[in-house]
Amino acid sequence: MNILGLRIKFGLSSSLNTHIDLITKMKKHLLTTLSLFLAMVAYGQCPTGETEVTFELVLDRYGSEITWEITGQGGSPVYQSGGPYTDEASNASFPQPDLVFCVPDGTILEVTIDDSFGDGMCCQWGAGSWALSVGGTELASGSEFEDTDGATLVIGGTDLGIVSSGVPSIAAAGNVTISGTVQNFGTEAISSFTLDYSIDNGTPVQQVFGTSVPVGGTAPFSFTTPWAATGGSYVVDIDLSGVSGDLISVNNSLSQDVSIASQIGTRLPLLEQFTSSTCNPCFTLNNTSGFVDMLEALSPNSQSNPEIAVIKYQYDFPGVGDHAYNAEVGDRVFGFYFSGSIGIPEVLVDADLSPNSFALTSSDILDYQDKPAVIDISATHTIVNGNEITVDVTVDPYVSVNATLQIALVEKHYDATNASSFSNGETEFFHIFRKLISGSNGTSVNLTADNQYTTQKSYTATINPNLPAQGSFDFHAGSELEVVVFIQGPGPERIIYNSAISTGSSQLTGLTDYTDNLAIGVYPNPVTSEQLSVVVDSKGSDDAVMTITDIKGAVVLTQSLGKFISGVNRRTVDVNNLTTGVYNVNVLTSGHMHSKRIIVQK
Structure with missing residues (x-):
């Protein structure tokens, strides 16, 4: 050692060297232990228990x-x-x-x-x-x-629970298999369990299942002894036991209401499509992918031997401009089937959403014919004066259910070749929804097994030789009417019990005649003031009534325009209460409807 220039030499005994080696080894051991501890902390290992x-x-x-x-x-x-x-x-x-x-x-x-x-x-x-x-x-x-x-x-414990039942809520009389699925909600594997089922609190049927259920896993179960079911309404109870240390009791039981039909009807599957003329993938599905051709091969909505019923709802998404959109389309999309955003095109068959509309085949659709139909429906309709539609419906239920009767008025086909607003390139449309006779909520029906239900509903259609204004329920002049009747349960299942095609006249002509747009003028347009001038070239002498509707078809203003003469009539209308937006001005006189679209800018 060199200290202040002095050279000093130390000598160490072998005993001291031994102690230094021991201290060095202890230091290494402590550092290793500390490193392991820090690693445990870094990786989040938990204390015992x-x-x-x-x-x-x-x-x-x-x-x-x-x-x-x-x-x-x-x-x-x-x-x-x-x-x-x-x-x-x-x-x-x-x-x-x-x-x-x-x-x-x-x-x-x-x-x-x-x-x-x-x-x-x-x-x-x-x-x-x-x-x-x-x-x-x-x-x-x-x-x-x-x-x-x-x-x-x-x-850090054990739990097995029943997560679903495989028993249909509606089934045909005969042997019904009691089945379902259990799930391991704990962190210990399970090697066996016991299940019982009973009908209306009757004698339970018990079975031990030697089925292993891994941590986080599920396992199906199916009783070897079926339920010999007869027509009526029942409660099926399934109970779980035989799992040592099971900590959650509330998932050990499942109760289900089941209706057994006295007989089985003939099912007509209902295909509902949400589409739009502003949606490019909709064009691809309907035309490029051949979806339209596939459906037409199944005789949709035919009054003789249809294989499926079809309703297509034209939605105002992703771009505005689809003239066939109206408020009831919106209700059907978001008020009934969906609560949030959707992507279109979407296709449902008997209320089952297709996971991939582009992969849906005719065989997939026709498979629904094999599902038991516990209700039969038949319907006939008449058209008086070209546009007054009356539909008579007969329902034969084989189970007791509370459901909704819907009568959909549909256009078989229209060609809109000259409609430049159809941004996706579609010009031909098939089975297009126009109106639910009883509105979006339909008619509530409380059906009792084996008791026939009948009803009659009427609707006066408006015929328009031009493109119907968006938001309206208008039909094209010369349209072929299709009437689709179906009965559907409430959410979340929204079961389609069955559907039917009404038989009767298909030609709509109508007394209400939309004249050429040249027969009505509105000034100024766009509307920037409180007053709107309306000029109508009337075909006769009669009282005139004006209605203004918003883009969804809701009436925002109704006003008498007094008695028109045969010829040119001018009126001034106060539109101060109209907010910025797009509206339709409709003037009815002498059996003719004159319409013009206006844009209000304030």
């Missing part, structure tokens, strides 16, 4: 709609929560950092995912999803839902 849980979240474009929390049973304590998030500029998937946390063993964990808009996390705006896992095994997940999704799980 707790289990590590991982929550994964992938957002779609609209993260601001998503909030979530993971809690103990009943909402407390809150282990993790999140949202709302920031919206993104484009449609895509946006993974969030995984969350890893510890939960005491034996905890009943509740996962709740909320979407404020009500369209879930997948798939139009991006493939969003959520998942909860333990030890790399996924216990629960979700993506496609409406307002709320979630799960109840057992962490």
Whole structure:
């Protein structure tokens, strides 16, 4: 050692060297132990008696709609929560950092995912999803839902639950198989379980299932002893037992209402299509992919031997301008089938949404003919004076149900070659929806098994030789009328019990005549003042009534214009209460309807 220029030499005994080696080894051991401890902390390992849980979240474009929390049973304590998030500029998937946390063993964990808009996390705006896992095994997940999704799980413990029944809510008399699915909601594998089923609290039928259900897994079950069902309404109860340490009791039972038909009718499948003349994929489906040709080969809406019933709803999306859109189309799309955003084209067969409209085949559609029909429907109709439609409906129910009767008035075909507003290139349209006789809500019917139900409904149609104004329920002059009758249950199943094609006259002519647009003038247009001048070249001398409707067909103003002379008539109308938008001015006089579209700019 050199200190202040002095050279000093130390000598160490062998005993001291031994102690230094020991200290060095102890230091290395302590450093190794510390490194292992830090690694444990870094990887989130939990103390004894707790289990590590991982929550994964992938957002779609609209993260601001998503909030979530993971809690103990009943909402407390809150282990993790999140949202709302920031919206993104484009449609895509946006993974969030995984969350890893510890939960005491034996905890009943509740996962709740909320979407404020009500369209879930997948798939139009991006493939969003959520998942909860333990030890790399996924216990629960979700993506496609409406307002709320979630799960109840057992962490560090055992739970098996019944998650679904395979018993149809309506079935034919005879042997009915009792089946369903169980799911492992715990973190321990299950090797066997016992199930019982009973009908109306009768003698239970028990069976032991030696089926292994892995952590996070599901397993089907099917009783070997069927239910010998006869016509009537019943309650089927399925109960689970035989799982040692099962912690959640509320998922051990499933109760289901089942109706057994006294006989089976003949089913006519109903295909409903949501489409638009402003939608490019709709053109591709209908024309390039041959969807129209495929449907026409099935004799849709034919009064003799139809294989399917078809209703096509022309929607005002993704661009405005489809003149066949009206408020009842909007009600059918969002008021009944969908609660949030949809992508079109969409096709449903007997209320089942096709996962891929472009892959739907005629065989797929005709398979629905084999589903038991527990209601038979027949209908006839007449047309008086060319536009006064009366429909008589007879329903023969073989089960007791509360449902809705709908009578849809449909145009068989129209050609709109000269319509420049159809941006996707379509010019021919088939089986186009125009009106539900009883409105969007239909007619509520309480059907009793084996008691025939009859009703009569009427509607006066308006005939328009030009393109009907968007929002109206007008028919084209010379249209062939198709009347589709169907009975449907409420949500969420929205069961189509059956449908039928009414037989009767198909030609609409009508007393109400839309004259050439040259017979009416409106000034100024666009409307920028409080007054609107209306000039009509009347074909006769009669009282005149003016109605102004908005783009959805709702009447916003009705006013008498007094008695018109045969010839040119001028009137001034106060339109101060009209807000900015597009409207139709309609003047009815001498049996003729004169219409003109106006644009109000304020």
